[in-house]
Amino acid sequence: MxxxxxxxxxxxxxxxxxxxxxxxxxxxxxxxxxxxxxxxxxxxxxxxxxxxxxxxxxxxxxxxxxxxxxxxxxxxxxxxxxxxxxxxxxxxxxxxxxxxxxxxxxxxxxxxxxxxxxxAMTPSLPEVVLDVLATQPAQTKTVKRIKEVTQSLRKLRDRYPVTSSDLNELRGAEVAIRSTQQELQAAAVPDEVVTFLKDCTTGGATLSTLTPGVMEWLRAHQVTHAFAITMRRA
The missing domain is CATH 1.20.58 (Methane Monooxygenase Hydroxylase; Chain G, domain 1)
Known part of the structure; x- marks a missing residue:
């Protein structure tokens, strides 16, 4: 070849x-x-x-x-x-x-x-309300538990449930929520109080929002000392 x-x-x-x-x-x-x-x-x-x-x-x-x-x-x-x-x-x-x-x-x-x-599981109390309740010695531990559970649930919300540890963590949060349920109910906050507290932390609340109902709630929870009245300058 x-x-x-x-x-x-x-x-x-x-x-x-x-x-x-x-x-x-x-x-x-x-x-x-x-x-x-x-x-x-x-x-x-x-x-x-x-x-x-x-x-x-x-x-x-x-x-x-x-x-x-x-x-x-x-x-x-x-x-x-x-x-x-x-x-x-x-x-x-x-x-x-x-x-x-x-x-x-x-x-x-x-x-x-x-x-x-x-x-749906996450506690709905606003952060500002929890901060006010935390000033009460009787509520400090409860508020701490609620914040811990809330933080845990926020992390779980954005973490797709791909592992058994995620599901176990969710079950643990459910148990913690049930254990603080009575405290949450005892700390029920009227809408007018929530509005007042939010205003206080975002530029200041007006006297018109300091209603008798708000004053009654503040006194009942012994947190009036946390607030002061100042005159807004034009």
Whole structure:
């Protein structure tokens, strides 16, 4: 065989090797995509199962959606496990995009319901009211517990519930809230008092907001000493 012929054969072999490599890389990439979707959907399904105890309004839809996605991705995973050639299907990218869309929609819905649930649990007393109540020795410990629970819940609200420790922390917050429920009720603050206290901390309250009801509340909680009347300069 001539040198030119040998070079030609060598070139063809190199082309075939490159083609095999390209095919291998393509299959590997698609296999990685399927595995990643499978892991994401399994993670979502576990999260939905963990939060089932909270009975979210859309919980049944979320569980059904997660179950459908898991069935789809498990079918795909099984197909390419049996025959890697299944990864070359032209329908695979579309199917993966569909799974992504449904998975993201379910994840967003679960996140919003998680936040709404945490918000509903969070004590609603304004910070300024807690600060005033904290000046009373009898309320200091209660206010401290309320602030700690509130801070914990605010962190949980923005932390997607992906671990069992998040759920355990939420249960702990629920227990703490129940333990301070009576104190919170005893510290119930009328709207006019809340308005007065907020005004005091944001530029000053007018005498018109210092109503008899406000004065009665301030005296009852022994915090009149925390306030002073000054004349506003024009």
């Amino acid at each position: 001539t040198l030119a012929g040998q070079l030609g054969q060598g070139t063809e072999k190199l082309k075939r090797v490159q083609q095999h490599k390209n095919l291998h890389d393509h299959l590997s990439s698609r296999a990685t995509d399927v595995r990643a979707r499978r892991q994401a959907v399994q993670h979502l399904s576990a999260t939905v199962a963990n939060t089932q105890q909270f009975e979210f309004p859309e919980d049944k839809k979320l569980r059904a959606s997660a179950r459908k996605q898991l069935e789809m991705i498990e079918t795909l995973h099984g197909q390419f496990q049996e025959s890697p050639a299944a990864l070359l299907s032209n329908e695979l990218p579309h199917t993966l995009r569909l799974i992504d869309q449904v998975e993201q929609a379910a994840r967003d819905a679960l996140r919003e319901q998680w936040r709404a649930h945490v918000d």
